[in-house]
Amino acid sequence: xxxxxxxxxxxxxxxxxxxxxxxxxxxxxxxxxxxxxxxxxxxxxxxxxxxxxxxxxxxxxxxxxxxxxxxxxxxxxxxxxxxxxxxxxxxxxxxxxxxxxxxxxxxxxxxxxxxxxxxxxxxxxxxxxxxxxxxxxxxxxxxxxxxxxxxxxxxxxxxxxxxxxxxxxxxxxxxxxxxxxxxxxxxxxxxxxx
Amino acid sequence: xxxxxxxxxxxxxxxxxxxxxxxxxxxxxxxxxxxxxxxxxxxxxxxxxxxxxxxxxxxxxxxxxxxxxxxxxxxxxxxx
Ligand SMILES: [Zn+2]
Numbered sequence: 001x002x003x004x005x006x007x008x009x010x011x012x013x014x015x016x017x018x019x020x021x022x023x024x025x026x027x028x029x030x031x032x033x034x035x036x037x038x039x040x041x042x043x044x045x046x047x048x049x050x051x052x053x054x055x056x057x058x059x060x061x062x063x064x065x066x067x068x069x070x071x072x073x074x075x076x077x078x079x080x081x082x083x084x085x086x087x088x089x090x091x092x093x094x095x096x097x098x099x100x101x102x103x104x105x106x107x108x109x110x111x112x113x114x115x116x117x118x119x120x121x122x123x124x125x126x127x128x129x130x131x132x133x134x135x136x137x138x139x140x141x142x143x144x145x146x147x148x149x150x151x152x153x154x155x156x157x158x159x160x161x162x163x164x165x166x167x168x169x170x171x172x173x174x175x176x177x178x179x180x181x182x183x184x185x186x187x188x189x190x191x192x193x194x
Numbered sequence: 195x196x197x198x199x200x201x202x203x204x205x206x207x208x209x210x211x212x213x214x215x216x217x218x219x220x221x222x223x224x225x226x227x228x229x230x231x232x233x234x235x236x237x238x239x240x241x242x243x244x245x246x247x248x249x250x251x252x253x254x255x256x257x258x259x260x261x262x263x264x265x266x267x268x269x270x271x272x273x274x
Binding site for chain 2: 004008012015016017019020023024029033036037040041044089090092093096112113116117118121122125137139140141143145146161164165168171172
């Protein structure tokens, strides 16, 4: 096996993860497919600069993230702080008591898993402005470290942390609103706060 | 010994595996003795799993992998 064949085999195993993340980035199947293809083409062309032993997965995600940002002109460097409402800490956790048990037909174990549909989770991520959506995807979905994300996006680690924090809270609020829209929430069950 | 507010403030970084070993030990020490914070930890840990699992649940388009293989050019088939 030559180095290029190794590279091909290794890269292909990440195709499903790259595609799922591309779907959440582009919010569109055709664009997601194009984005992953472009990532592989660029990776293949840049093969000379890829050193065996470096983290191929992170390398591919970095190529994809940068391709997305350049292609869609995502406003990575100047986040619109006003794009996201400030959401209180532990937003969803503090409201779990409002979920009406009688309307949720699941064992206690599956309950939270069934509470939010796949589409709701996907929509909650996709509704985030790109500045927040990309770090959240790279962390929550793809499991990269703060340092890896900071390098991929060329932003300080502290910025990664604050975007994750705000993005996650906004996402929790959206999940709560979706559940509310489906009639799963009875806010009279909530203890009065503070 | 960390108190509840400190623990909750660090929960996100704890879940991200981004705390130093000393801080990790402090958080775990607190969680063991505090059911409120333990509940918050379990909730957010489960939420992470749900988000990751559901956000990744995506069928590949038909023929996608074959088209991707096409990105690699002829060298793949020949000698390196
Ligand atoms: Zn506590």
